[in-house]
Amino acid sequence: MAIRLQDIADDLNLSKMTISKVLRGQTDVSAETKARVLKRMQELNYRPNISARSLRTGQTYTIGFVVPELNDPRVAAICRGLNQVLRPANYAVVISSADGDPEAEEREAELHLARQVDALLLYGRDDVSDAPEALRATNVPLVYLGQKPAQLAAISVSLRESEVGRLSGEHLLTRGARRIAYLRGPRTAVADQRFSGYLEALHKASVPPRQEWVVETKAGGDEYERGFEAVRTMLQQRSRPEAVIAYSDSLAAGARDAAVAQGLRIPDQFQVLGCGNNLQICSIGMGISSIDLCSEEIGVRAARLALKAIEKKGGEETRSIGILPRLVQRATTKRLESPARPGKRG
Amino acid sequence: MAIRLQDIADDLNLSKMTISKVLRGQTDVSAETKARVLKRMQELNYRPNISARSLRTGQTYTIGFVVPELNDPRVAAICRGLNQVLRPANYAVVISSADGDPEAEEREAELHLARQVDALLLYGRDDVSDAPEALRATNVPLVYLGQKPAQLAAISVSLRESEVGRLSGEHLLTRGARRIAYLRGPRTAVADQRFSGYLEALHKASVPPRQEWVVETKAGGDEYERGFEAVRTMLQQRSRPEAVIAYSDSLAAGARDAAVAQGLRIPDQFQVLGCGNNLQICSIGMGISSIDLCSEEIGVRAARLALKAIEKKGGEETRSIGILPRLVQRATTKRLESPARPGKRG
DNA sequence: ATGAAAGCGCTAACAC
DNA sequence: GTGTTAGCGCTTTCAT
Numbered sequence: 001m002a003i004r005l006q007d008i009a010d011d012l013n014l015s016k017m018t019i020s021k022v023l024r025g026q027t028d029v030s031a032e033t034k035a036r037v038l039k040r041m042q043e044l045n046y047r048p049n050i051s052a053r054s055l056r057t058g059q060t061y062t063i064g065f066v067v068p069e070l071n072d073p074r075v076a077a078i079c080r081g082l083n084q085v086l087r088p089a090n091y092a093v094v095i096s097s098a099d100g101d102p103e104a105e106e107r108e109a110e111l112h113l114a115r116q117v118d119a120l121l122l123y124g125r126d127d128v129s130d131a132p133e134a135l136r137a138t139n140v141p142l143v144y145l146g147q148k149p150a151q152l153a154a155i156s157v158s159l160r161e162s163e164v165g166r167l168s169g170e171h172l173l174t175r176g177a178r179r180i181a182y183l184r185g186p187r188t189a190v191a192d193q194r195f196s197g198y199l200e201a202l203h204k205a206s207v208p209p210r211q212e213w214v215v216e217t218k219a220g221g222d223e224y225e226r227g228f229e230a231v232r233t234m235l236q237q238r239s240r241p242e243a244v245i246a247y248s249d250s251l252a253a254g255a256r257d258a259a260v261a262q263g264l265r266i267p268d269q270f271q272v273l274g275c276g277n278n279l280q281i282c283s284i285g286m287g288i289s290s291i292d293l294c295s296e297e298i299g300v301r302a303a304r305l306a307l308k309a310i311e312k313k314g315g316e317e318t319r320s321i322g323i324l325p326r327l328v329q330r331a332t333t334k335r336l337e338s339p340a341r342p343g344k345r346g
Numbered sequence: 347m348a349i350r351l352q353d354i355a356d357d358l359n360l361s362k363m364t365i366s367k368v369l370r371g372q373t374d375v376s377a378e379t380k381a382r383v384l385k386r387m388q389e390l391n392y393r394p395n396i397s398a399r400s401l402r403t404g405q406t407y408t409i410g411f412v413v414p415e416l417n418d419p420r421v422a423a424i425c426r427g428l429n430q431v432l433r434p435a436n437y438a439v440v441i442s443s444a445d446g447d448p449e450a451e452e453r454e455a456e457l458h459l460a461r462q463v464d465a466l467l468l469y470g471r472d473d474v475s476d477a478p479e480a481l482r483a484t485n486v487p488l489v490y491l492g493q494k495p496a497q498l499a500a501i502s503v504s505l506r507e508s509e510v511g512r513l514s515g516e517h518l519l520t521r522g523a524r525r526i527a528y529l530r531g532p533r534t535a536v537a538d539q540r541f542s543g544y545l546e547a548l549h550k551a552s553v554p555p556r557q558e559w560v561v562e563t564k565a566g567g568d569e570y571e572r573g574f575e576a577v578r579t580m581l582q583q584r585s586r587p588e589a590v591i592a593y594s595d596s597l598a599a600g601a602r603d604a605a606v607a608q609g610l611r612i613p614d615q616f617q618v619l620g621c622g623n624n625l626q627i628c629s630i631g632m633g634i635s636s637i638d639l640c641s642e643e644i645g646v647r648a649a650r651l652a653l654k655a656i657e658k659k660g661g662e663e664t665r666s667i668g669i670l671p672r673l674v675q676r677a678t679t680k681r682l683e684s685p686a687r688p689g690k691r692g
Numbered sequence: 693a694t695g696a697a698a699g700c701g702c703t704a705a706c707a708c
Numbered sequence: 709g710t711g712t713t714a715g716c717g718c719t720t721t722c723a724t
Contacts, residue, residue, distance in 0.1 A: 002485070004701060015711045020703060028709060045483040050460045051401040052701035055716050060397070062461075070441075071422035079416050080445050087450070092457050095416075095441040099426050104433070111438045115396045115408075137391040139348065224630050253630050280626055284570050284599050350717060361695045366719065374693060398717035401700050695724075700717105707712070 003044050012040055023048060054116055062092050063306060064112030065121040066105055070097040073278055074295040075123060078145060081299020082121070089307060091118070106134065113138055119306040121145060141309035145302050147190070148320060155309060157302040160322040161190050164291050165197025168245045168273050171289070171327055173205045175334040177243035177271055181213035181234055183227060183255065185247025194275075198245065213241050217251060227254025228261075235262045243271035243333075249281040252288050256332055260286075272332040287330030294323050349390050358386055369394060400462055408438050409652060410458030411467040412451055416443040419624055420641040421469060424491060427645020428467070435653060437464070452480065459484055465652040467491060487655035491648050493536070494666060501655060503648040506668040507536050510637050511543025514591045514619050517635075517673055519551045521680040523589035523617055527559035527580055529573060529601065531593025540621075544591065559587050563597060573600025574607075581608045589617035589679075595627040598634050602678055606632075618678040633676030640669050 005023070009016040014033070021029050022037040029037075040046075054060040063086060067075045082093050094112065098104035102125075112120050113135075120140050124147030135142060144156040172180050182198060185191040195214075202209050215230045217223070227246060234241055235258065244259075246252035252274030256266060264270040266286060274282060274290035282288040301321050329335070351369070355362040360379070367375050368383040375383075386392075400406040409432060413421045428439050440458065444451035448471075458466050459481075466486050470493030481488060490502040518526050528544060531537040541560075548555050561576045563569070573592060580587055581604065590605075592598035598620030602612060610616040612632060620628060620636035628634040647667050675681070 005703095006701080016702085017711055018709085021710090024703085030709060033709080045480065047456070047460045047484075049401070049462065049701050051397045051406070051462055052716090053703075055395070055397040055401050055718085056701080056703050058716080069422075070416065070425050071419055073417055076415075076417035076443075079443055083443070083445050083450075092442065092454070095443070096438065097422075097425055097429070097441070099429050104429075108438070110393070114393045134391060222629065250626070250630065257631055278626075280596070280624075281630060283568065284596065284627065284630055285603055352717080362718085363695050364693085367694085370719085376693060379693080395717050398700090399719075401702085402717080402719045404700080693724100696722090698720085700719090702716090704715095705713090708710080 002049070003046050004049070008037065008040050008044065008046060011044075012036055058116070060116045060118055061090055062094055062115065062117050063119045063121060063303075064109070064115070064117040065093055065095045065123070066098065066108045066112065067095060067123045068098050068102075068105060068125045069100050070095075073276070073280070074146070074293060077295035078123065078299035078302070081296040081301075082303045083299075084296075085300055085303035085307070091307075109135055113140060118310050119143060121302060121306060123147075124149065141306060143302050143306050143309070145298055155305050155319055157298050157305060157321045157323065159293055159298065160324055161193035162197030162200070164275060164293075164325045165194035165199070165245075166201045167197075167325055167327055168194075168275070168291060169198045169201025169205075171333060172243045172245065172271060172273060173201060173207065175243075175267075175271060175336065178207050179210070179213070179239075179241045179243070180207075181215070181231070181241035181244040182209075183215050183217050183230055183244060183246040183251045185217055185251075186219045187216065191247060194247070210241075212237075212239075217247065219248075223248055223250035224254040224257075227251035228258045229254070231255040231258035232262065235259065235264070242269070243273070245273045245275075247275055249274040249276045249278040249288060249290055252290065252332070253281055253284070256286060256288060266332055267334045271334060274332075277328050282328075282330060286332060289330045289333040290328055292326045292328050294325060298323050348395070349392050350395070351392075354383065354386050354390065354392060357390075358382060404462070406462045406464055407436055408440055408461065408463050409465045409467060409649075410455070410461070410463040411439055411441045411469070412444065412454045412458065413441060413469045414444050414448070414451060414471045415446050416441075419622070419626075420492070420639060423641035424469065424645035424648070427642040427647075428649045429645075430642075431646055431649035431653070437653075455481055459486060464656050465489060467648060467652060469493075470495065487652060489648050489652050489655070491644055501651050501665055503644050503651060503667045503669065505639055505644065506670055507539035508543030508546070510621060510639070510671045511540035511545070511591075512547045513543075513671055513673055514540075514621070514637060515544045515547025515551075517679065518589045518591065518617060518619060519547065519553065521589075521613075521617060521682065524553050525556070525559070525585075525587045525589070526553075527561070527577070527587035527590040529561050529563050529576055529590060529592040529597045531563055531597075532565045533562065537593060540593070556587075558583070558585075563593065565594075569594055569596035570600040570603075573597035574604045575600070577601040577604035578608065581605065581610070588615070589619070591619045591621075593621055595620040595622045595624040595634060595636055598636065598678070599627055599630070602632060602634060612678055613680045617680060620678075623674050628674075628676060632678060635676045635679040636674055638672045638674050640671060644669050 005016040005019045008019050022034050096108040121143045123145045148156045148158045184195050217226045244255045256272045259270040274288045277290040277292035282290050351362040351365045354365050442454040467489045469491045494502045494504045530541050563572045590601045602618045605616040620634045623636040623638035628636050
């Protein structure tokens with residue numbers, strides 16, 4: 001079938017060992033031989049059989065990555081981060097998507113393990129924090145991204161979710177808002193953490209939270225509509241908020257448009273802060289200020305951790321990294337009068 | 347290290363051959379033995395070494411898929427289609443992204459081949475239609491998606507791009523529009539084909555095209571802004587269009603908002619038709635009618651073709667499938683007065 | 693119904 | 709600098 005080391009060896013009257021050495025860049029081969037071999041490899045379009053190699057070496061230079069769903073800008077950003085680190089180190093990232101099916105997630109992970117990946121990365125959905133049973137029994141380094149798993153003995157790189165809420169609250173408080181509504185998203189651990197961070201920010205500023213302005217919003221589907229409706233309703237009450245924080249950018253877009261429809265000037269009379277920094281949404285129409293979830297950085301850090309874990313196979317180093325979100329200001333929140341000057345803080 | 351067939355065999359006082367048979371579901375094993383083996387496999391969390399297996403069999407039950415960029419709803423949809431067909435057939439899809447780097451694309455493809463994928467799928471960028479040199483010399487079935495490559499001897503599943511333009515034109519013509527602007531997108535083969543389909547539709551309806559309403563728009567970045575500007579400018583001329591077809595949904599969103607800003611009522615005074623059926627964009631604010639590119643179906647068909655090609659290894663069947671786009675009507679184009687009745691056409 | 697032998701393509705360890 | 713030997717974990721073929 002395909003062309004093998006042996007074929008090249010026969011062809012050149014050498015032993016396959018010499019060819020193998022050239023292939024792997026060993027130095028104990030004469031320059032001349034090396035050149036000949038390389039040339040012939042090119043001509044014959046030789047491709048080393050990775051199965052054979054990894055059977056022999058126990059290493060595949062492959063890292064698996066299981067994601068719940070591909071159509072997610074965070075996943076795309078994480079992959080960029082991963083590749084950034086892993087490609088130069090000669091590792092290939094193999095992504096497999098569960099397409100929204102939680103059971104497929106575990107199956108995909110199993111497949112990766114069977115394929116002898118050198119490390120396995122798992123992107124946790126927001127609503128699940130535990131690892132599949134079967135994964136616990138492996139020696140392969142596991143790295144969780146996005147969501148810290150319940151069990152302690154795992155490496156993870158996750159966003160400090162409570163900081164998302166805190167940062168959001170602070171941003172608006174700093175801009176003079178006191179009457180802040182909060183579209184809190186679904187009932188998940190992540191949403192809860194964000195919300196508690198928000199409450200903390202309010203508390204620190206001695207602003208009491210208002211029950212009636214906290215709205216739970218299911219994820220998925222017509223988030224835009226839900227954001228729109230929620231804010232429209234609030235603005236019809238006697239007691240109106242002057243700003244809103246949304247769990248997602250689609251919700252924020254709906255919120256923004258509801259306020260505009262109500263005749264409010266943004267950001268003077270009403271401010272909107274989204275979450276996710278989804279460019280596709282934040283840059284359609286009036287730019288939405290949003291929290292960047294720093295997914296690319298999460299990818300970079302996870303990749304580094306994976307590499308380290310691969311090296312010291314035995315070392316059970318259990319590191320958990322928390323990444324801080326960043327705020328991206330656009331048109332829906334006020335500019336501060338005095339932009340931060342070096343050496344001072346606003 | 348990991349647990350092997352041999353370990354289970356020793357454990358149960360059987361030969362590893364018997365274990366292997368159980369593993370592969372051979373029938374010539376007693377039910378009792380089979381049960382014992384299966385049980386032990388479970389307990390020990392045995393995972394067959396795929397490298398070894400595929401070294402032996404030459405098959406990996408893995409199909410590679412190289413995409414230029416992950417953050418693309420078409421790619422996500424294609425993957426859903428692929429998995430739909432391939433998972434039941436026990437194949438794993440291994441996605442690798444080139445992250446926008448055309449050279450990485452070829453490297454990733456090579457990696458897949460070295461890993462002995464049973465078939466390799468390639469998603470062509472709109473601006474490139476040829477295959478990397480090195481891929482021509484392989485026996486592995488190649489399937490091109492999205493974009494038919496220049497060389498004839500290849501299997502491909504692609505969208506009938508000219509139909510996108512034709513369908514767009516027809517949709518608006520049917521709704522009484524004659525003065526149709528066209529934001530034609532970048533200078534790529536795909537955009538050209540769509541445009542020619544559009545011209546064809548105009549021609550068939552005896553509507554002469556108007557140079558000044560055809561605007562070239564670069565891809566990427568601030569498409570929304572560009573769509574907005576283009577339509578704003580057009581609407582300030584004396585001779586105004588009454589509808590616009592956009593190469594992408596972001597452009598369409600900009601176009602829609604420019605028309606609204608100009609005080610036009612949509613869809614009565616101005617119609618907008620997008621392309622891509624990107625839900626994230628089409629459902630923010632006034633729903634944008636758009637052309638669905640049927641990516642999931644492309645995935646399904648490509649997967650079937652790949653499976654066929656794998657089976658009859660020798661059979662050089664070169665099939666090219668063209669998929670027809672579909673229109674999804676929303677608020678930015680007029681509803682037809684008499685919705686199509688069975689047996690009649692409007 | 694169960695097992696022994698051989699070998700897939702490659703590389704580690706060691707001669708020469 | 710180059711070659712020899714052995715074996716990674718599995719499956720194929722053929723005995724028993």
